Amino acid sequence: MTLTSRIETALSDAVGRIHGKGAPPGFAAAMHHAVLPGGAWVRPQLCLSVAQACGDDLPEMSDAAAAAIELIHCASLVHDDLPCFDDADLRRGKPSVHRAFGEPLAVLAGDALIVMAFEVLARAARGEPVRAAGLTLALARATGMPGGICAGQAWESEAEIDLAAYHRAKTGSLFVAATRMGAIAAGADPEPWTELGARIGEAFQVADDLHDVLHGEDDLGKPCGQDAAHGRPNAVADFGVAGAIRRLEDILGGAIASIPACPGEAALCAVVRKQAERLTPVAPARSVA
Amino acid sequence: MTLTSRIETALSDAVGRIHGKGAPPGFAAAMHHAVLPGGAWVRPQLCLSVAQACGDDLPEMSDAAAAAIELIHCASLVHDDLPCFDDADLRRGKPSVHRAFGEPLAVLAGDALIVMAFEVLARAARGEPVRAAGLTLALARATGMPGGICAGQAWESEAEIDLAAYHRAKTGSLFVAATRMGAIAAGADPEPWTELGARIGEAFQVADDLHDVLHGEDDLGKPCGQDAAHGRPNAVADFGVAGAIRRLEDILGGAIASIPACPGEAALCAVVRKQAERLTPVAPARSVA
Numbered sequence: 001m002t003l004t005s006r007i008e009t010a011l012s013d014a015v016g017r018i019h020g021k022g023a024p025p026g027f028a029a030a031m032h033h034a035v036l037p038g039g040a041w042v043r044p045q046l047c048l049s050v051a052q053a054c055g056d057d058l059p060e061m062s063d064a065a066a067a068a069i070e071l072i073h074c075a076s077l078v079h080d081d082l083p084c085f086d087d088a089d090l091r092r093g094k095p096s097v098h099r100a101f102g103e104p105l106a107v108l109a110g111d112a113l114i115v116m117a118f119e120v121l122a123r124a125a126r127g128e129p130v131r132a133a134g135l136t137l138a139l140a141r142a143t144g145m146p147g148g149i150c151a152g153q154a155w156e157s158e159a160e161i162d163l164a165a166y167h168r169a170k171t172g173s174l175f176v177a178a179t180r181m182g183a184i185a186a187g188a189d190p191e192p193w194t195e196l197g198a199r200i201g202e203a204f205q206v207a208d209d210l211h212d213v214l215h216g217e218d219d220l221g222k223p224c225g226q227d228a229a230h231g232r233p234n235a236v237a238d239f240g241v242a243g244a245i246r247r248l249e250d251i252l253g254g255a256i257a258s259i260p261a262c263p264g265e266a267a268l269c270a271v272v273r274k275q276a277e278r279l280t281p282v283a284p285a286r287s288v289a
Numbered sequence: 290m291t292l293t294s295r296i297e298t299a300l301s302d303a304v305g306r307i308h309g310k311g312a313p314p315g316f317a318a319a320m321h322h323a324v325l326p327g328g329a330w331v332r333p334q335l336c337l338s339v340a341q342a343c344g345d346d347l348p349e350m351s352d353a354a355a356a357a358i359e360l361i362h363c364a365s366l367v368h369d370d371l372p373c374f375d376d377a378d379l380r381r382g383k384p385s386v387h388r389a390f391g392e393p394l395a396v397l398a399g400d401a402l403i404v405m406a407f408e409v410l411a412r413a414a415r416g417e418p419v420r421a422a423g424l425t426l427a428l429a430r431a432t433g434m435p436g437g438i439c440a441g442q443a444w445e446s447e448a449e450i451d452l453a454a455y456h457r458a459k460t461g462s463l464f465v466a467a468t469r470m471g472a473i474a475a476g477a478d479p480e481p482w483t484e485l486g487a488r489i490g491e492a493f494q495v496a497d498d499l500h501d502v503l504h505g506e507d508d509l510g511k512p513c514g515q516d517a518a519h520g521r522p523n524a525v526a527d528f529g530v531a532g533a534i535r536r537l538e539d540i541l542g543g544a545i546a547s548i549p550a551c552p553g554e555a556a557l558c559a560v561v562r563k564q565a566e567r568l569t570p571v572a573p574a575r576s577v578a
Contacts, residue, residue, distance in 0.1 A: 022454045023435030027443035031434060079400065084392040103373040104446045107396065108439045111368065111403060115433030118407040118425060125422035132422055133414035136407060144404030145320060146312030150397045154316035157393045165311045 006059075007044045010067035011035055014120050018112075030101035030109045031116075034078045035071065039092050042275060043178045044070040046200065049271040050182025050193055053264030058131070062185040064124035065135050068117040069178050072143050075113035076174075078106055080153065114143065134184045142177030149173055167205055168198075175201030192260040199255035200272065206248045207279040209235040245280065252276040295348075296333045299356035300324055303409050307401075319390035319398045320405075323367045324360065328381050331564060332467045333359040335489065338560045339471025339482055342553030347420070351474040353413035354424050357406040358467050361428065364402035365438050365463075367395055374442070403432065423473045431466030438462055456494055457487075464490030481549040488544035489561065495537045496568040498524040534569065541565040 001009075015035050018028045044066035051062035081088040081096040083103065088096050098106035118136060125132030142148045152170025155161050179197030180190035213236045235244045256272050259265055290298075304324050307317045333355035340351035370377040370385040372392065377385050387395035407425060414421030431437045441459025444450050468486035469479035502525045524533045545561050548554055 018434035020435065022451070022458075024440055024443040024447045024451075024454075026447050027440060028434065075400070079396055082396065084396060102446060105443060107368055107371065107373060107399075108443050108446075110396075110400065111364070112433040112437070112439040114400060114403050115429050115437065115439065119429035119433060122422050122425035122429060125418070125425070129414070129418035129422045133411050133418045136411035136414070136425065140404050140408035140411060144401040144408060145307035145317065146309065148401070148404065150401040150404065151313055151316060154313040154394060154397050157391060157397075158313045158315050162311070162313075165313075169311075 003045045003048045004041060006048060006063050007041050007066055007070065008036075008038070010063040010120075011038065011070060014067055014071065014116055018116075026101060027105055027108060027112075030097055030105040031112055033094070033100060034074045034097050034109050034113060037092075038070065038074075040278070041070060042204070043073055043174055045271070046175065046197070046275075047178040047182040047185075049264075049268050050179045050196070051186045052182075053259075053262045053268040054183050054186035054188035055263065056186050058127060058185065058187070061124050061128060061131055061135075062182065064120050064132075065139075065181040065185040068120045068135070068139055069142075069174060069181060071113050071117035071120065072139065072149070073174060075110040075117070076149050076153070078113065079110040082106060085153070117143075128187075131184055131187060134190075135181050138177050138181050138184060138190065142173040147173055167202070171205040171208070172198050172201035175204065195258040196255055196272075199251050199258060200275070203248055203251040203255060203276070203279055206235045206244055206251065209237075210241065210244050210248070212236075213241065248280055252279070292334045292337045293330060295337060295352050296330050296355055296359065297325075297327070299352040299409075300327065300359060303356055303360065303405055307405075315390065316394055316397060316401075319386055319394040320401055322383070322389060323363045323386050323398050323402060326381075327359065327363075329567070330359060331493070332362055332463055334560070335464065335486070335564075336467040336471040336474075338553075338557050339468045339485070340475045342548075342551045342557040343472050343475035343477035344552070345475050347416060347474065347476070350413050350417060350420055350424075351471065353409050353421075354428075354470040354474040357409045357424070357428055358431075358463060358470060360402050360406035360409065361432050361438070362463060364399040364406070365442070367402065368399040369442065371395060406432075417476075420473055420476060423479075424470050427466050427470050427473060427479065431462040436462055456491070460494040460497070461487050461490035464493065484547040485544055485561075488540050488547060489564070492537055492540040492544060492565070492568060495524045495533055495540065498526075499530065499533050499537070501525075502530065537569055541568070 015032050018031055047066040047069055048062055051065070056062055077091055078097045080086055081091055082098055089099050090096060094100070097109055117139060121132050121135050121139065143150060145151050147169050149170060152166060152173065155166040155169065176194055176197035179193040183190040183193045212234065235247060239247055256269055259268055259272070304321050307320055336355040336358055337351055340354070345351055366380055367386045369375055370380055371387055378388050379385060386398055406428060410421050410424050410428065432439060434440050436454070436458050438459060441455055441462065444455040444458065465483055465486035468482040472479040472482045501523065524536060528536055545558055548557055548561070
């Protein structure tokens with residue numbers, strides 16, 4: 001089974017449970033819309049890749065970890081698109097949830113997707129409750145306060161912004177959770193995997209900043225120029241386009257170098273290189289490795 | 290230690306972790322505002338009362354369960370008060386979170402409080418990970434889809450409303466979670482405790498409907514007449530004031546009758562009777578027992 005088919009199965013199973021008798025049907029449709037069909041599934045693929053590198057002895061646990069991370073990511077997209085944040089019309093080439101289903105169901109869909117993420121982990125706990133508790137803590141840390149993606153988004157509402165804390169929380173935290181949770185799901189020590197997640201998160205932030213400046217709406221399936229429109233910090237504004245691309249390549253090189261020695265090391269390096277190619281469309285892919 | 294001091298300590302500990310270095314300070318203040326000082330803490334008190342009736346052999350686990358339930362309740366209040374729902378200015382006699390801190394931080398505060406609830410349970414898992422996983426599942430079921438409080442709130446956006454499912458999800462689910470989680474935290478079977486939670490939830494719904502019609506804003510610390518203003522279903526509209534009061538008394542009598550035989554049965558009956566007196570200010574309290 002490929003990584004993406006594992007992720008698709010895990011997400012479909014989770015979303016399948018919300019339909020049916022006693023469930024508000026419009027709300028179920030809104031949640032489904034927010035999750036499937038998915039985006040690039042970068043975070044859950046990273047999680048599963050690390051789990052495989054660590055032996056993946058309980059694939060159901062790894063699948064739960066990957067699905068939970070993606071559900072939190074989907075929840076954050078639904079809420080980030082709300083009128084009081086980006087007020088975005090498009091997401092993944094479709095109308096955003098609040099455009100398609102209204103603002104009340106969009107607020108609730110984000111809430112219920114957060115809940116679903118933790119429920120998926122708790123359901124996988126039957127086999128190994130200690131690992132599941134570790135996964136729950138790692139996911140909570142990546143999502144809430146003081147350093148998760150909610151905190152990251154909240155920095156944009158503060159009078160003074162701590163830039164390092166902002167980037168670490170807004171983008172980095174869920175990538176760090178992806179690598180750490182992949183290790184935890186496979187019964188491995190998460191510590192050596194933190195740097196890989198942090199560096200890939202940093203690379204994504206810079207790549208997103210580049211996309212935001214260089215690409216149009218059609219290409220991304222979401223509005224462009226949001227950072228400039230909202231006065232948000234941006235690597236391109238700091239370093240220029242060429243500087244930001246060099247920075248991206250440095251970060252990705254460091255990410256690959258940080259991968260701990262393990263049986264699945266080569267396969268994981270290949271996965272990260274592939275993501276790197278995806279991230280740097282304007283730079284020659286070979287310069288990344 | 291009284292129930293309320295246990296709850297206050299557990300909530301203060303949880304909220305205390307969001308402040309400090311690296312945390313967006315305005316956001317931390319918004320979350321704090323949403324949780325402390327608290328309301329009547331009916332749900333967490335019910336949870337701890339059931340835990341005590343079941344022996345309360347791991348008080349830290351019971352405290353975590355009670356705090357988690359209250360955090361979910363606080364999150365739901367913050368989001369229910371948003372402009373796209375009730376657009377409420379007041380909550381617990383203070384400005385609502387979005388009035389005090391703005392809509393973006395109110396959306397994020399609700400999100401991060403949901404996360405905090407699951408984090409509190411995961412942190413308590415160290416001692417007994419199997420119980421913690423059971424608590425997480427029970428809380429997720431009471432909060433998300435298809436039958437939790439998110440689903441309950443979502444019914445108000447559906448073209449056709451399933452009234453039984455609406456009430457069960459919107460008010461009942463968190464009371465059912467309170468009694469079931471009290472039992473689970475103490476290592477007891479949650480099944481015999483489901484009816485007590487369901488009946489108290491039903492009583493609260495009717496009492497809330499009565500308050501909504503009979504009382505003014507000053508008394509409740511929140512706006513009144515919201516059901517009529519939003520065209521929502523209401524027991525007073527269905528049965529009249531006198532009929533709704535009779536119904537409330539019937540439900541509370543049934544709640545007390547449903548309490549399973551257990552060492553702490555008498556103490557729990559006293560707790561429920563006290564809540565009943567609180568709930569029925571317009572009816573003689575003795576008629577409830």
